[in-house]
Structures are given as structure tokens and as C-alpha cells.
Amino acid sequence: MDHMTAVTFTEVTKSYGDVRAVDGLTLDLRPGETVALLGPNGAGKSTALDLLLGLRHPDSGTVRVFGTSPREAITAGRVGAMLQSGGLMGEVTVGELVRLACDLHPRPRRVGDVLSQAGIAQIADRKVDKLSGGQEQRVRFALATAGANDLIVLDEPTTGMDVTARQAFWATMREQADQGRAVLFATHYLEEADAIADRVLVLHRGRLLADGTAAEIKARAGARKVAFDLAEMDEAVTGRLRQLPFLTALDVSGHTVRLQSADADATVHALYGLGLYPHNLEVAGLGLEQAFVAITEAEEAKTR
Amino acid sequence: MTNTLASRGLIKLEITRALRNRKFLFFSVVYPVLLFVIVSNTQGGVPDSRLSLSAYMMVSMASFGALTAVLMGNSERIAKERESGWVRQLRLTPLPGRGYVLAKTASAAVVSLPSILVVFAVAALFKGVRFAAWQWLALSGAIWAGSLCFAALGVAIGYLASGDTVRPITMIVYFGLSLLGGLWMPATTFPQWLQSVASWLPTHAYAALGQAIELGGAPHAKDVILLAAYFLLFAGGAAWLYRKDTLKA
Numbered sequence: 142m143d144h145m146t147a148v149t150f151t152e153v154t155k156s157y158g159d160v161r162a163v164d165g166l167t168l169d170l171r172p173g174e175t176v177a178l179l180g181p182n183g184a185g186k187s188t189a190l191d192l193l194l195g196l197r198h199p200d201s202g203t204v205r206v207f208g209t210s211p212r213e214a215i216t217a218g219r220v221g222a223m224l225q226s227g228g229l230m231g232e233v234t235v236g237e238l239v240r241l242a243c244d245l246h247p248r249p250r251r252v253g254d255v256l257s258q259a260g261i262a263q264i265a266d267r268k269v270d271k272l273s274g275g276q277e278q279r280v281r282f283a284l285a286t287a288g289a290n291d292l293i294v295l296d297e298p299t300t301g302m303d304v305t306a307r308q309a310f311w312a313t314m315r316e317q318a319d320q321g322r323a324v325l326f327a328t329h330y331l332e333e334a335d336a337i338a339d340r341v342l343v344l345h346r347g348r349l350l351a352d353g354t355a356a357e358i359k360a361r362a363g364a365r366k367v368a369f370d371l372a373e374m375d376e377a378v379t380g381r382l383r384q385l386p387f388l389t390a391l392d393v394s395g396h397t398v399r400l401q402s403a404d405a406d407a408t409v410h411a412l413y414g415l416g417l418y419p420h421n422l423e424v425a426g427l428g429l430e431q432a433f434v435a436i437t438e439a440e441e442a443k444t445r
Numbered sequence: 446m447t448n449t450l451a452s453r454g455l456i457k458l459e460i461t462r463a464l465r466n467r468k469f470l471f472f473s474v475v476y477p478v479l480l481f482v483i484v485s486n487t488q489g490g491v492p493d494s495r496l497s498l499s500a501y502m503m504v505s506m507a508s509f510g511a512l513t514a515v516l517m518g519n520s521e522r523i524a525k526e527r528e529s530g531w532v533r534q535l536r537l538t539p540l541p542g543r544g545y546v547l548a549k550t551a552s553a554a555v556v557s558l559p560s561i562l563v564v565f566a567v568a569a570l571f572k573g574v575r576f577a578a579w580q581w582l583a584l585s586g587a588i589w590a591g592s593l594c595f596a597a598l599g600v601a602i603g604y605l606a607s608g609d610t611v612r613p614i615t616m617i618v619y620f621g622l623s624l625l626g627g628l629w630m631p632a633t634t635f636p637q638w639l640q641s642v643a644s645w646l647p648t649h650a651y652a653a654l655g656q657a658i659e660l661g662g663a664p665h666a667k668d669v670i671l672l673a674a675y676f677l678l679f680a681g682g683a684a685w686l687y688r689k690d691t692l693k694a
């Protein structure tokens with residue numbers, strides 16, 4: 142069923158010297174879905190996308206895009222991409238550059254449509270060298286959407302944008318998704334993943350930690366905050382708190398204890414079992430951001 | 446076939462861009478003409494040659510202008526665009542990798558043609574240089590075709606150097622080859638040992654093509670073979686560096 146997947150990574154590994162940037166990555170992307178590749182800086186997001194786009198070659202494992210090699214998929218005009226860092230051709234206007242991208246594409250869209258959808262029709266006559274950071278990102282987005290691609294890959298597309306620009310950009314991304322294109326974007330903004338993606342892949346140290354909807358990610362993290370006060374608090378008590386099962390984070394300040402747990406029920410139950418009597422007990426779900434931190438911290442604790 | 450069509454878009458834009466760059470136009474078109482006018486003002490002939498100084502310098506400066514256009518046009522842009530990431534961005538388009546090099550070289554060649562023709566026009570109109578029609582055509586063709594050798598050298602330097610070092614490296618190669626190859630002053634004025642070194646340089650062979658035509662003959666086999674050998678060397682080196690760069694990037 143290879144032709145049914147947009148992207149397939151099978152046991153893909155890529156190292157730079159001693160650094161394993163991508164470590165045994167296996168995943169499938171389906172046509173039409175909007176997927177966030179979420180991870181902190183250095184997680185291997187850009188490397189994974191470079192592998193997907195054929196800009197780098199895996200040390201081992203295989204990458205297939207619409208059942209072919211990445212390069213073949215690009216040559217067939219099925220993939221458009223916007224890199225995290227990538228200069229533009231200087232000394233030409235925005236309009237000329239977008240026209241070039243359309244000329245180069247086997248299934249081009251109309252230059253005017255590309256410009257207006259990327260929100261850069263008003264600056265089409267401006268020289269590329271004289272753009273603000275946000276405008277430059279939009280031009281790069283236009284280059285990625287110059288043709289009728291089936292997959293659009295964006296590496297941290299909203300870096301350097303303010304909140305308004307970012308939200309406007311999300312709307313532009315959603316428009317692409319609504320036209321039935323698969324969209325894969327790397328981000329370390331959890332809000333962004335939550336707001337646009339059907340599916341979130343959490344990448345950490347080159348490995349896939351979680352794969353699901355934003356809601357599932359929160360659940361998978363256990364993702365419960367527990368807070369309470371203890372009348373008596375000393376070293377021994379703190380020591381006992383550390384023994385609690387399913388604990389992923391612990392913070393004691395004064396008589397107040399805040400912890401995160403992968404299984405709040407079990408943790409609270411064990412609290413009484415330790416002979417402690419919490420007051421003002423509160424249990425709450427984590428936001429995606431905290432869930433993400435919890436997942437990655439749990440992973441780091443394992444490797445430590 | 447689509448690839449050729451696709452390259453055409455890039456070639457068109459590269460040419461637009463080269464023609465818009467005043468500094469580049471100055472150095473490849475205006476500067477050789479100025480040098481020609483200044484140098485050819487001195488009367489007389491060239492030692493060990495039947496050519497007038499004007500005729501001799503016309504070929505030298507046309508060659509120099511073409512050399513400037515193709516060498517500078519390729520090396521600096523390629524190195525800078527590799528560094529800025531534009532080359533990577535282009536690799537996300539169906540344009541084949543060599544299409545980029547092709548477009549750069551083609552656009553440099555388009556700009557180098559005026560640098561040749563303008564020098565010829567000034568020589569014919571103001572310096573009384575006279576040749577048969579076939580000679581003018583042969584001169585234009587030989588100097589234009591010969592410049593391909595240096596276009597390949599420009600590509601090689603572009604893939605060898607970083608954005609910061611490309612200018613000094615290009616300048617050293619460019620001035621060294623121009624001066625020692627006898628583009629600025631006849632190599633026959635050099636001491637003997639330098640003359641023998643110079644006679645093996647690609648620029649010397651390049652200018653010799655035009656001088657042979659001016660004297661009414663065909664270019665010497667040695668010069669043609671030498672230039673072809675340099676072309677293969679530079680193009681081979683450029684292809685190798687290019688492959689290395691794509692594997693790394």
C-alpha cells in the first residue's frame with residue numbers, strides 16, 4: 142500500500158560525526174493530513190525534513206515520498222518546501238522570483254494566485270533584498286506553493302514573526318491544507334501544533350517519542366498536574382515524595398508541593414500510603430506545552 | 446525536455462539580473478574599453494609581432510572583458526549563493542543541479558558578448574583598426590567560445606571557495622592570469638623565463654587565438670589544444686566539486 146502514503150520513513154538514521162541527529166525514525170504520513178513535527182531545538186527536525194526532501198541521504202534506512210525517491214517526487218512536482226534557513230536570489234523582484242518558481246514547476250499555479258495567497262501581491266515589485274523577516278518568510282512560502290503540490294513541507298515557518306503575523310500565516314497554511322494537500326511542518330511552538338495540526342509527531346534526540354492528535358499527546362504524557370499543601374515539611378518528607386510512583390516532575394516550595402504525574406490516581410493514592418495528609422489537593426490536566434515537556438523529561442530521565 | 450524549458454526561466458532571470466548589476470557591467474564592459482583606449486594611445490607596434498599595438502590590444506582587451514564577465518559572473522555568485530542557501534532552495538525544484546551551473550554560464554556568456562563587441566566597435570571607429578569581414582566574425586566567435594574555458598574555471602572557484610574568500614581568490618586568479626597571460630601588455634615584453642611560463646597559461650593561449658586570426662591565419666594547434674585541455678581540467682574540477690558539494694549539503 143506504498144502508494145497510499147505520502148511519506149514513509151523506515152528505520153532512518155543520520156549522524157553528523159558523533160551526533161545522531163535522526164535515530165531509527167519510522168513513520169508514515171497519509172495524503173491530505175496536516176502534521177506537526179514538534180521538538181525542541183536540536184531534536185533533529187530539520188535533519189528529518191532534509192532527508193525527506195533528498196537534501197541529505199540517510200546513513201541507513203529508507204525514505205520514500207509518494208512511493209518514489211525524494212528527488213523523483215520533487216521532479217514530478219509533488220512536493221513543495223520551505224527551508225528553515227535559505228537565502229533567496231538577490232537583485233530580483235519578489236514577482237520575478239515567484240514567476241521563476243512557477244516556471245520551474247511541472248504543474249505550476251498562476252503567478253498572481255500564488256502571490257495573493259501568500260499575501261505578497263502588494264510587494265511584488267519590491268526587491269527581494271529589501272524585505273522584512275516576515276515578508277521574506279512569505280516569499281519563501283510562495284516558492285513552496287508555486288505549483289499544485291500534493292505535499293508541502295515547512296521548517297519552522299513562523300520563526301521571527303510576531304503574534305499577528307503568525308496567526309495570519311497559520312490561516313495561509315490552513316488554506317493549503319483545505320485544498321487537500323498534505324502539510325508537514327516543523328515547529329517548537331506547541332500552540333502552533335495544537336492550532337493547526339491533525340496529528341502531532343514529537344521528536345526528541347532524533348527519536349519519535351509520541352505520535353497522535355494533540356489531545357492524545359496530552360493524554361499519553363499522563364499529563365496531570367497535582368498540587369497540595371503539607372503541614373509538616375522536611376528533608377525526610379521530600380525524600381518520601383521522590384519515591385512516589387509515576388512521578389515525572391516535583392517542585393517543593395515552602396509547604397506547597399507541585400508535581401506532575403503520568404498516573405495521577407496512582408500517585409495520589411500512594412501519597413496517603415506514605416502516611417502523608419495533603420490539604421487543598423488539586424489535580425488538573427496539562428496543556429500541550431507542559432505535556433511535551435513531561436514527555437521529553439521522562440525520556441531524558443530514562444537515558445540518564 | 447521540461448528540464449530544458451525550466452532552465453530557460455532561470456537563464457532569463459540570471460541575464461536580467463546581470464544586466465541590472467552596474468558594477469558587474471562596468472567591470473566586464475566599460476573597464477576593458479577604457480583600458481583599451483588608454484593603452485592603445487601609445488604609438489607603434491608590438492615587439493616580435495607584425496600587429497599594430499591597437500590591433501594587438503583590441504584582442505587582449507576583448508579577451509579580458511569576456512574573461513571578466515564569465516569568471517567573475519560565475520565564481521562570486523555561486524559561492525555566495527551556496528552560502529546563503531539559495532542553491533539548496535533550488536534543489537527543491539525540478540531544475541536539475543547542472544541546470545543551475547548552465548544558467549549561470551549561459552547568462553555570463555550573454556554578458557560577455559557585448560564586452561567583446563564594444564571593444565571591437567571602439568577599435569574600428571576610433572583607432573582605425575581594419576580587418577576583413579571574416580576576420581571580425583572569426584575573432585568574435587573565437588573569443589566568445591574561448592571564454593567558456595574561464596566560465597568553467599569560475600564555476601570551479603565558486604564551488605571551492607566560501608562566500609568570504611571567493612573575492613580574493615577570484616581576484617588573484619583573475620589578475621594573475623590576465624597579467625601573466627599578456628592581456629594587459631604583450632608577453633613579448635617579459636623576460637625570457639617568464640615568457641616561457643606565460644606561454645603555457647590559458648589566457649595566453651586564449652589571446653593567441655585572436656592574434657592568429659588578426660594575422661590572417663587559423664589559430665595555432667598548440668593554443669587550441671592547450672585551451673581545450675584547460676577547459677576539460679576546469680570543467681572536470683567543477684563537476685567534481687559540484688558533486689562533493691551536493692553530497693555534503
Ligand SMILES: Nc1ncnc2c1ncn2[C@@H]1O[C@H](COP(=O)(O)OP(=O)(O)O)[C@@H](O)[C@H]1O
Pocket residue numbers: 157160161162180181182183184185186187188189
Ligand atoms: N551540518 C551539521 N553538522 C553537524 N551537526 C549538525 C548539523 N546539522 C545539525 N546538527 C546537529 O544535529 C542535531 C539535530 O539538528 P537539527 O536537525 O537542526 O535539529 P532541529 O531542526 O530540531 O533544531 C543537533 O544536535 C545539531 O547540533
Ligand SMILES: [Mg+2]
Pocket residue numbers: 186187188225296297
Ligand atoms: Mg531546525
